[in-house]
Amino acid sequence: GNSASQPAADNASSGDEAAADAAGDEAAGDDAAAEAPAADGAVIKIGGIGPVTGGAAVYGQAVKNAAELAAKEINEAGGINGALIEFQFQDDEHDAEKAVNAYNTLKDWGMQILMGTVTSNPCTAVVEKSQADNLFQLTPSGSAIKSIQYDNAFRVCFSDPNQGAASAQYIGEHSLATKVAVIYDSSDVYSSGIYEKFAAGAKEQGIEIVSAEAFTADSNTDFSVQLQKAKDAGAELVFLPIYYTEASLILKQADTMGFDPLFFGCDGLDGILAVENFDTALAEEVMLLTPFAADAEDEKTQSFVSAYEAAYGGTPNQFAADAYDAMYIIKAAGEKAGITADMSASDICEAMKTAMTEITVDGLTGEGMTWTADGEPSKAPKAVKIVDGAYKAM
Amino acid sequence: MVIKMKKSMNKNTKNNFITYGMVIIVFAIVQLLLATGHVSSLMGGLLVPLCTYVILAVSLNLTVGILGELSLGHAGFMCVGAFSSAFFSMVTKNTLPGGLRFFLALLIGAAAAGLFGILIGIPVLRLNGDYLAIVTLAFGEIIKNLVNVFFIGKDENGYHFSMKDAISLDMTVDGETIINGPQGITGTPNDSTFLIGVVLILITLVVVLNLIHSRDGRAIMAIRDNRIAAESIGINITKYKMMAFAISASLAGVAGVLYAHNLSTLTALPKNFGYNMSIMILVFVVLGGIGNIRGSIISAVVLTLLPELLRGLSDYRMLIYAVVLITMMLFNWSPKAIEWRERVLPKNLFGGKTKEV
Amino acid sequence: MTEKNKIMLEVKNLSISFGGLRAVDEFSISIRKGQLYGLIGPNGAGKTTVFNLLTGVYKPNEGSVVLDGTEVTGKKTIEINHAGIARTFQNIRLFKELTVLDNVKAGLHNQFHYSTIEGILRLPRYFKVERAMDEKAMELLKVFDLDREAEYQAQNLPYGKQRKLEIARALATNPKLLLLDEPAAGMNPNETQELMDTIRFVRDNFDMTILLIEHDMKLVSGICEELTVLNFGRILAQGNTSDVLNNPQVITAYLGE
């Protein structure tokens, strides 16, 4: 497909201004963030869904913030085809049933496009409803295969299998290790999904998985056993397809027990350097396959990060980047499809579906992203390594 | 005298019918609103979950209010009902007609949960008070944990089973994973409807209310009030405790079936099947008045709707919810508030009078 | 042996220890059908413990209990109740939140039957049996002058009536032997007098054998035909009421004056 525009780059400059006034009135992260209806009242209503309370709140809050930031920027730059965006975000507490409630709430509000949901499992439940309504859905971070199983749904992030396979491939091709241990969250869809495909990919690459130990959401403070097993099995590399909260504990405990293998993770690990007060020395040499790194030197990332920090105080993680991209992708596809505020959700969906496969977007999480009709993005994963407390592209 | 007794029997029959009537009237009103398009998507989507929680609350009230034992593992039974029935529905998705399939799924969910109720009841019911509570909590967590490491797949060679991961199922490429560990079951047919939900509520009510006012129910409440005295008049403690526990479990299983066939994805997360959910159901029961079935229904509905209605408050939503919960508890249970209410309000709103069914 | 002289309860050498304390030591008693028998003795003598042994709350270390020809030693409480022993408790144990009527109907539990399914589906038998239970229960309540309070919650009854209700509930199990633990405790003399009449009435009209523990001598001497006196877990005296009450040992250990 041909390139619609260069949304993120276009707005990178205006991002700073946005950040400047965003800091003033948006610090509280108010829902009404992007409520700036045009004079004629023509707005495109975009809904967002994700957990902003409960154990997974950290992901939902990042998405909510970044999406609001993007919506504001887009509106300041004139909106989509002249229509401004009205963005509303609803909490799903990382629960499928609540996600459906959130979806219905947004529908009652008049949502035309859905940017969500943040986590995989609720996403799988919601896609069922959006498909029935023929409503365009773009999830920033729902990574399970079935989260976008219908033709109205697309995603920004990689799918779990993709990440698992890519990680195995990367480790194999760069001969990082032959003996690998895995520590994963067996109660989490994302983590166990990646693990499965990683295991399959490892076989192909001739990598030996010497230990694969799980933990669960209910026992995620102590990882001494998993580490001990990896150590005893002589693992050279420990693969961590998990989120950074647990990873930060794993790094600390490995350090305490004097175990120093290579640590390799996926996008969930991104954000670890941003943990307030975290001793980044522990994360030295950690590698991760992620489309986004907040410390990247490029201008796009830099301006996004500073705008985000100014508005919400805190470094954005990869979820935020996905969400920010998602809004610009919607803009790009919307412009390509020529959607207008008075179109029905279903008409918008039909137009967007086609447009998605025709656009190319340069975003924070990938250059030249394109989509296939099955909703999967095509973009190159970046491998980064933490060196001197900062991400360094490999 | 006989006349007076008849009156008392009629009184509880009448009371039961008020409860049934309440449910039916609400159902009729909602149907009317649905037909005229006055129901928002949110409310429309909440109808089946509301039925699920009402059944859960009523069934837990049987254990907590009537049997008098604190159970913190009710969500575990719901989980068993949900997974067993969803598995059945997945397997027979293409072979059985929808109605029959769902009916069988209901029976299977109820039976499986009831069976677990009995299995768990054997050790649990030997304990008392808070020890019983903690063991039910433990069982609930065990069920949730085990469901998360359950893998069942099917290919042309038949069924495969593993407790490790999907890879260990060793299936051929076109094999389909039916239960995929933490990813659970995806693609369960959406068979649950509001009508079915309401019918199941009514069935639950009939079972629970009629049980309470029968010979067996009296035995169960006698055990609750004084175990030693109940033994001394020849009531079989184990049998009746087990009966109440198993019925309560299998009704929770029914709620699980309803839940599983409402969403297309079913996973056992702490949020939906962990102790948090068990406690949530307990909150319905206690807020509505322990032993007060009608109160359970009302508080399940109110507390399920409340967080949804508070969505407009965005970030403050759950905070306000917590404050409202605490306030309602104080208002409903504190002796001072009750006294004040009795004086000021003509009649209790709900749940004021406890242990009355 | 004539019907009247039939032995209802035969206890031999019943003993139990709590730690080092021999609370009941070689207790033997023989009660004939239809007798009103008293068990008395100082505080802590082991009277309530005897009741607990007879009803299976405690398992005896030694000894045997035979009820109406059936050995019930060491059986479980509910088996013993099924065999025909019912009791009341020193510290009242009612089903507090049930109505007075339901307390008695709970007592009738094993006298009337219908299945759980019949109960839940309310099949005709449910109504028939429940009605019969109601009638029987009201009949019993009337005996104890409790019929007007049938719909009260048991816990709202005054103390004296609670004691009576406990007796009614025990009677409802259709026992052969009724054990009453201090039925007159907390009653004033008039109420005690009334209670004596009721106990006699029960014995006569229900053809009941009754063993009771009591400290109120007026009641004991007024209605008991025979007495056993316990002291420190052992039998101090046994025999007909007036003999026992005039026994100097009993006077020193128990009655005083």
Added chain:
Amino acid sequence: MVDVMSFVSYLLNGISLGSVYAIIALGYTMVYGIAKMLNFAHGDVIMVGGYIVFVFVSTLGLPPLLGIFVAMILCTVLGVTIERVAYRPLRMASSPLAVLITAIGVSYLLQNLALLIFGANTKSFTSVVAIPPLKLADGQLTISGETMVTILVGIIVMVCLTLFVNKTKAGQAMLAVSEDKGAAQLMGINVNGTIALTFAIGSALAAVAGVLLCSAYPSLTPYTGAMPGIKAFVAAVFGGIGSIPGAMIGGILLGVIEIFGKAYISSQMADAIVFGVLIVVLLVKPTGILGRNIQEKV
């Protein structure tokens, strides 16, 4: 040889984890034993303690000991306030479950307050323990400074609490209140005051537990207290709820079982194993390891 080594190391890790459960369980069991209520919000007071120390020590740079002291005071105030506002009015309620539910409400409240104030982002906690880890067997085995301090503090707390309850007048009052509030009042005991004191002590302990929990496992979120709270409750039951040494033993055992379960049976089923063992223990000894078996006299 390796097997013995790893066994020992699992054991040490189990004790480390268990010591954290134990110190939380001490506060739990204290409040349960006296006030006869399952304070589901206890775990969240721990979380609050963690945040207070985080703010004062990691952010404002106060010396750790002073930070802990401040946390203890603030948590005490918090605990007593919660008791006064949310629990006391329900003390005479017709069912003890009422106050249990309110405790759940308080737990939600604290979590969501923390969420609003601090956000959902994980904060990394700087350990307040400056002791280097103890290395044994050529560095193959390590015992972290946090573990040593936690165990030490646990034992000190256990001994002090036991002495306090058994030897002081206030302790005697607590025993009486836990038995029968009305009768306690007739002895001249200030029941409300005694329960408030219990909450004060329990909450101060929660602050200490919070600091030690976050030092050993340095990630802090609004939900940090929830799971350790539940585990500590389990530990307290394990040891015999209401028993102070029981809480200590129960906590450590729970940690060891959890680690051994993960190590030798299945890391995926660690929770099932822990809870399974709990059930077995309770079936063998229905009142927990050190629980007194109280028989009702008929």
Added chain:
Amino acid sequence: MAMLEVKDLEVYYGMIQAIKGISFEVNEGEVIALIGANGAGKTTTLHTITGLLQAKSGSIVFEGKDITKTPGYKIVSMGMAHVPEGRRVFANLSVYENLKLGAYTRKDKAEIAESIENVYKRFGRLKERRDQIAGTLSGGEQQMLAMGRALMSKPKIILMDEPSMGLSPLYVNEIFDIIKEISESGTTVLLIEQNAKKALAIADRAYVLETGKIVLSGDADQLMNDESIKKAYLGE
């Protein structure tokens, strides 16, 4: 001035009025009996005096101080003890611990041991069972413990709710001797008894309660010979 003065007391259980405006007084050194049928409100009256229940209206004055609103535990330290209905011993504590708790308000630590010995002297059975868990004591033994425990606070006035309930005849006599003794040693006594005859025999004055109201009062001897009393409460 009376030591304890109750005026126009009204007490409710929720909506139910149990005490309907009663007034009475107890002078220092007296033994006052409160008699009445089951459910007359005797227990309720005592509970209200010692602060276990709150009065709806009326006043309670103890040694010149209005204690109507005073928290119960303070009333105890002012020198009032209460042997409650149903004994209320601390079931899981030993006999000794129960007695020690009885002395909770006392400051003279040294003499507590002596007081315990005094109680043991009065109730020999308690001495034998000093380490037994109170809940496993027999009914009568628990009654003795409740009495002993109340005495441990060295009260100026002691309120007793059916102290003879469940006691053997020998002990009933003894209990009344003890009450007399207590009274003679200077402690004021307010006594509820079903055993009205014995109560009136040792009492100076008595009040008769019927469904929440005082229907009769006067000197004990005088009441003992009152025909209506005889009929209603003495069983003659």
